[in-house]
Amino acid sequence: MSDNNTVSKIKLILIGNSAAGKTCIVQRMVNNIFNVNNSSTIGAAYMMYSINKNLKIEMWDTAGQERFYSLLPMYARGAEMIIIVVDIEKNIEEQFVKWSKYIENNKKLFLPHFKLFLIFNKYDLNTKFEIPNVILEQTQFIYISIVSAKSAHNIDKLKTYLEVVAKKIVEERATHMHLHANSNSNGGNVGNNSNIRDIGENKNDTIFGSKFSNMNINISEYGDKMKKYYDATHC
Secondary structure, three states: OOOOOOOOOEEEEEEEEOOOHHHHHHHHHHHHOOOOOOOOOOOOEEEEEEEEOOEEEEEEEOOOOHHHHHHHHHHHOOOEEEEEEEOOOHHHHHHHHHHHHHHHOOOOOOOOEEEEEEEEHHHOOOOOOOOOOOOOOOOOOEEEEOOOOOOOOHHHHHHHHHHHHHHHHHHHHHHHHHHHHHHHHHOOOOOOOOOOOOOOOOHHHHOOOOOOOOOOOOOOHHHHHHHHHOOOOOO
């Protein structure tokens, strides 16, 4: 993003069951509001989240109702970031399995380097909720956290991490284009031997690196900014 006039856009989709709180999470992140009277999304809703004047995230809030399931591919195509939203007041295992399978079965819809997030919503209704260890051990997610769209619990954490990952995606794009151009001019092949670093070593931070990603993240420049969000007990 060296060109100050260039605007980079990243497509993000939120998936999950109906009434899991996807729309409320987007509204809280973008406009810092919570509307208890939100109706179920039909098809998909779209909002733009601006990180800065040169980087924006296109947020697609998809419908969770079964009757709109066939429309998901239309909105999921080309996504670079995916957030699975789980309602902690409903059957967690059923939701987790359902949407994890959807991701696994539809990888071809997303861009190859897509980053996967797992968010447990409605912490305000159950402040004693803990993420099951069997889920914490999953390696396909780059970020796992408990949030509340209503109380805004951990929403700033999520926004900060989205910002970090979005900037790395743009850097990866530029690197890939540069390597591809050099490969074409030299007649060589482009390899990818990068790997990911763990972001949070303390599980209470609910921030994890992932073997699922080929991204090498160094967030030292964001250290002070992220540190204030690392208090897992903050409500």
